Amino acid sequence: MKIYQNISKDEWAELCARPELENAGLSATIKKIFTAVAKRGDTALCEFTKQFDKVKLNDLLASEAEIAAADVQTPSELKRAIKIAARNIRKFHKSQLSRSTKIIETTPGVKCWREPRAIENVGLYVPGGTAPLFSTVLMLGIPAQLAGCENIVLTTPPRQDGTVDPTILFTANLVGIKKIAKVGGAQAIAALALGTKTVPKVDKIFGPGNQFVTAAKQMAQNYGVAIDMPAGPSEVMMIADETARADFVAADLLSQAEHGVDSQVVLLTTRHTFAKNVIGEVEKQLLDLPRREIAEQSLKNSLVLVVKNLNEAMEFSNLYAPEHLILSIANAPKWARQVKNAGSVFLGNFSPESAGDYASGTNHTLPTSGWAKSNSGLTMEDFYKFVSFQEVSPAGARRLAPTVTTMAEAEGLMAHKRAMEIRTSD
């Protein structure tokens, strides 16, 4: 881990740059997969699953028997933990749901309002890989279910033996997801975007994934299907002052670094000695870490920046726009007001990122690669859309007519003008 000090602001932008993701070359592959799925539906899905996941499936859907068995197979301590996490996530997301409709009479006789409507058909993608990411099932499934999405389908790659990890099945069942398709990668996204006999076409696709999944989600948009957000490698920024503990900070940096070799880890601190202490602690904690090799690789790209003061740290952080921001500083709530761009913020010394990754209640699906400048992490609003309504009375139409007709005429749209005039002309 390299320590940067006395860095001028001119160099900040360069330090904030994320590695460029190479997926331009993928589009031909992805296009081929979409074409095959469009033409041959489930048959194509089974072929790709055989090719990429090395599994021959007879049925793409998880059966009721498999789901029932998963309940038995999941250890009860883990089930209890997942239920507690689900309760917290549900509590927090429920608080975001506002069904109240304010009717605004903008002009006497002209009423405007908006109403939330759940997105009817949503697809949730849960990646496979070295470990089953059942926490992602909670983070995607709970808001979808709270919003009232009518059809929720979850897709996840099968394991080598053709089954889905029981914890994923248990969690999906817990949050009320009935349809679980054993398909992963770009072919899963193609299925959700186009629809097959087994996998229904959806209106919006949610969930993280590797570069193939990300590229496929981008392509899904060309088929009229929305996606949650652009995805990139996970990242954490920590701001630490003299009240921070080096061992806590090191543990948090490592919890990000173990995600993947492309994880981004950044520490901003006001003291050079503290930076050195943290590096020492990181080296110590690395020793017995099962994912040590991954973490070491990712730490090579890490950034430890000694800043003049906390104001400068906040300024840098807002330019970087981190996915996760941990404020291990005194008066963290006061400093939090200065946060402009971040996905999820962790205040004080006892709020590690892993609390939010699993169980504090906030969503762990967050904008990466600087997208926090324009995007939120997943919120309830992502699972519905607002429809706007207006009701104009005959008197309201008379009052509004001069404004509308004058503007329509100035824009050269005479049929627009007439549509208003004809309603007020007797």
Added chain:
Amino acid sequence: MKIYQNISKDEWAELCARPELENAGLSATIKKIFTAVAKRGDTALCEFTKQFDKVKLNDLLASEAEIAAADVQTPSELKRAIKIAARNIRKFHKSQLSRSTKIIETTPGVKCWREPRAIENVGLYVPGGTAPLFSTVLMLGIPAQLAGCENIVLTTPPRQDGTVDPTILFTANLVGIKKIAKVGGAQAIAALALGTKTVPKVDKIFGPGNQFVTAAKQMAQNYGVAIDMPAGPSEVMMIADETARADFVAADLLSQAEHGVDSQVVLLTTRHTFAKNVIGEVEKQLLDLPRREIAEQSLKNSLVLVVKNLNEAMEFSNLYAPEHLILSIANAPKWARQVKNAGSVFLGNFSPESAGDYASGTNHTLPTSGWAKSNSGLTMEDFYKFVSFQEVSPAGARRLAPTVTTMAEAEGLMAHKRAMEIRTSD
């Protein structure tokens, strides 16, 4: 206008299909423009403006003198109309703004909340063309200003004489936009995405445009810049029963048809005679319409569908997911509850689309081409993002720890586990 009757539901999907937009071939052109703007900044913008808009500009920004002159040049009746529309739009959009922060204690000692933060830098694109679309300045500028976006830049193509239409300048000034760049097309989007000396790089780009602008907005996303929504040709769906007036309905259909030759116009009605009456009225009203040729062209693709009853009409409408939906039916508010997918809905016989296009208060930037299934029209939420926060006390960490550590271990992420354990281990 062709009348369809006794159509089986199997054929609905085909009737709902929008024309495919050909812009795949554009990407090489757009890429070239982005590369030139990245390399040569303002110089490239001036070159493209000369090439595409046939204007040689000395200064890309509208000067204060121009803005002041615009105030004099805009007729006072039009100024009054714009101010009334602005007041209505402000009223409705302000009602969407919720700054209240609910702190949820999901577990004793674990507080979660979210706070809206305005997107700092936004770019508003206002197209040129046959008429100045100053109403778009209101629809993009008012929410940006209400949200508190720090830097708002408006770009719009210059006219042949190098000036910007005074009504656009007047409206921009009215809503508090100080920076107006005279640049249009893909080069304007490239400038907003990349930044030049004159046009600042923004975090999100809003506004309608032709196929070049749309393709450029798609490309902007590759540079980390968000966009408001995918754009397609404008569309209206009308549902009319025996309480509707054929002349009103015809006027509304024409107000959509005059937008452009690719506009989509759909009428659903329960009675064949009414359909014929509307067609007769459309032909009559077409006669003295200045944009008659455009409207005639667009009406060729129009759809008049005689349905069995209003339930069927609502079902078809939800499948189509229209940008604008006019309910010229008795008990419109009751039927409105059945609307699942639509951008903006107009209730009753006295609520023409043009009311919403200009002055009712709702936003006229709306999802087209079926995107209403997943997207809202522009709302205040589009101009900010939610940042989530969590603050865990030492006691809260102890309570949360068993849940987090059990889940982290099951996902194979031991550094995640340790980040929690280390805080609760003494």
